[in-house]
Amino acid sequence: MDEGSGIDVLYLDYRKAFDSVPHKRLIERLKEYGITGKLLEWVQSFLSSRKTRVSIRGSYSEWFMVLSGVPQGSVLGPLLFLLFVNELPQWIVNSMRMFADDTKLWTCIRSEADSVSLQKDLDRLVEWSNEWQLGFNPKKCKVMHIGQPLQNVTKYFMSDDSSKVEVLSVDMEKDLGVYFTKDLKPSIQCIKSAARARSILGLVRRHFRRLDIDDFLIIYKTYVRPHLENCIQVWSPHLQKDVQCLESVQRAATKLVPCLRNLSYEKRLQALRLTTLYDRRVRGDLIETYKILSGFEKVSCHHFFQLQSSGYHTRGHSMKLQVQRSRLDTRKYFFSQRVVQHWNSLPQSVVDATSVTSFKRRLDNYTRYGH
Numbered sequence: 001m002d003e004g005s006g007i008d009v010l011y012l013d014y015r016k017a018f019d020s021v022p023h024k025r026l027i028e029r030l031k032e033y034g035i036t037g038k039l040l041e042w043v044q045s046f047l048s049s050r051k052t053r054v055s056i057r058g059s060y061s062e063w064f065m066v067l068s069g070v071p072q073g074s075v076l077g078p079l080l081f082l083l084f085v086n087e088l089p090q091w092i093v094n095s096m097r098m099f100a101d102d103t104k105l106w107t108c109i110r111s112e113a114d115s116v117s118l119q120k121d122l123d124r125l126v127e128w129s130n131e132w133q134l135g136f137n138p139k140k141c142k143v144m145h146i147g148q149p150l151q152n153v154t155k156y157f158m159s160d161d162s163s164k165v166e167v168l169s170v171d172m173e174k175d176l177g178v179y180f181t182k183d184l185k186p187s188i189q190c191i192k193s194a195a196r197a198r199s200i201l202g203l204v205r206r207h208f209r210r211l212d213i214d215d216f217l218i219i220y221k222t223y224v225r226p227h228l229e230n231c232i233q234v235w236s237p238h239l240q241k242d243v244q245c246l247e248s249v250q251r252a253a254t255k256l257v258p259c260l261r262n263l264s265y266e267k268r269l270q271a272l273r274l275t276t277l278y279d280r281r282v283r284g285d286l287i288e289t290y291k292i293l294s295g296f297e298k299v300s301c302h303h304f305f306q307l308q309s310s311g312y313h314t315r316g317h318s319m320k321l322q323v324q325r326s327r328l329d330t331r332k333y334f335f336s337q338r339v340v341q342h343w344n345s346l347p348q349s350v351v352d353a354t355s356v357t358s359f360k361r362r363l364d365n366y367t368r369y370g371h
Contacts, residue, residue: 017101186235238333
């Protein structure tokens with residue numbers, strides 16, 4: 001987006017994913033992975049001779065055999081499904097990410113050829129689904145055109161039996177708990193997160209007439225604040241209205257303690273030993289940066305950062321990051337960009353920490369006492 005290109009993202013939906021996996025083909029897939037002998041027989045026994053029936057108000061249907069699907073609610077079920085679909089990326093040339101039955105396919109759109117390539121990948125995946133009898137549901141699949149696509153927005157199609165169905169174009173999609181929009185701004189996510197947190201606050205008000213500081217901290221940290229910080233490195237707000245949207249929830253929550261109600265927001269935070277949500281987001285960014293640079297996360301640091309090549313001088317520390325220019329605010333305030341200035345301002349004694357716990361402790365001491 002920062003380079004002026006667009007991105008087309010296809011959100012694919014299986015038709016009854018966990019219930020549709022054919023048992024015989026699943027067994028053949030397991031054999032390809034080298035699962036044989038007693039272990040294969042055990043899995044076959046786990047899948048075979050399963051029966052089910054429907055219950056409505058105490059009345060039951062006849063028992064019938066389950067001929068496909070992996071048992072939901074079991075530990076082995078999701079693993080078998082993942083093994084069954086694990087070869088999907090080998091069928092395409094563009095980018096793909098899979099999490100259980102959530103599948104995303106995307107590419108950067110610089111010309112019509114990129115759209116054609118993405119459509120071909122979609123056709124290959126439909127071909128795979130027909131061959132392995134795990135069909136997609138074209139009516140529930142979606143496409144989002146992020147950024148600045150071509151002048152004429154490309155339409156994508158999927159085969160459904162003997163007909164072709166146009167993939168629905170959307171401006172917003174919930175992906176693994178986070179709302180994404182075609183401009184990648186976090187305003188919708190902020191509104192949704194604040195609304196969920198406020199609903200919990202309302203529940204607390206109705207059930208707790210009086211709260212002391214200790215009880216409030218347990219309830220707030222366990223049930224309210226997590227809604228305001230879930231995956232926050234992805235959607236951290238930078239617009240003042242979005243920042244205040246989240247901060248207003250904590251502002252209202254701190255008034256639940258009667259003895260603090262008449263104090264200012266800053267004094268309420270001091271009494272509760274809390275910080276603003278903005279300060280917590282900066283702290284979270286620094287912790288995540290330390291994890292990535294120190295190898296505690298299973299991602300390459302080069303995907304996010306570029307270390308300064310000038311070496312270690314008297315100012316700063318030996319792991320300073322290169323400041324990169326950004327054209328769009330969306331890029332400027334993305335995690336890998338917004339954290340650079342905060343990270344480079346840390347002293348050597350903080351970044352030298354040997355563990356995540358040690359880094360948190362040193363960072364908190366530096367923030368609080370300046371050393």
